[in-house]
Amino acid sequence: xxxxxxxxxxxxxxxxxxxxxxxxxxxxxxxxxxxxKAFYYPDEIxxxxxxxxxxxxxxQFILNEESQAKxxxxxxxxxxxxxxxxxxxxxxxxxxxxxxxEDQNVRLENHDRIILASAMALQCPLITSDPQIKRxxxxxRFIPKVIDT
Numbered sequence: 001x002x003x004x005x006x007x008x009x010x011x012x013x014x015x016x017x018x019x020x021x022x023x024x025x026x027x028x029x030x031x032x033x034x035x036x037k038a039f040y041y042p043d044e045i046x047x048x049x050x051x052x053x054x055x056x057x058x059x060q061f062i063l064n065e066e067s068q069a070k071x072x073x074x075x076x077x078x079x080x081x082x083x084x085x086x087x088x089x090x091x092x093x094x095x096x097x098x099x100x101x102e103d104q105n106v107r108l109e110n111h112d113r114i115i116l117a118s119a120m121a122l123q124c125p126l127i128t129s130d131p132q133i134k135r136x137x138x139x140x141r142f143i144p145k146v147i148d149t
Contacts (some may be wrong), residue, residue: 010056
């Protein structure tokens with residue numbers, strides 16, 4: 001059986017690691033289950049995290065050495081050791097897709113455009129709660145599916 005691939009956005013990353021980041025839990029059971037499977041059920045899910053998601057997390061939550069150490073130990077180490085989780089760099093294909101995401105009716109922030117562009121490059125579902133991404137994909141069908149967090 002082929003593994004299912006999913007890209008997650010920053011909100012999904014924050015939602016899954018909400019305790020580490022001292023945030024209220026805001027994630028659907030379905031989204032949480034998909035992410036959890038990538039950590040604990042290696043035959044089912046491949047999870048892709050665009051590298052830009054970490055930049056957003058750092059900007060919002062990594063405010064001092066203590067939070068940096070906690071993030072490294074409780075987020076980065078588990079991700080590093082999970083064989084079915086990949087961190088996707090911003091490569092040429094992502095940049096080309098990024099340029100396709102110009103829409104006069106739906107304005108995405110650049111972080112969100114890179115995340116959607118990453119899902120486009122892989123043509124796989126995106127786990128997100130971002131209403132703008134959902135709206136744009138509904139209008140233009142850049143990726144096969146958006147899974148709401």
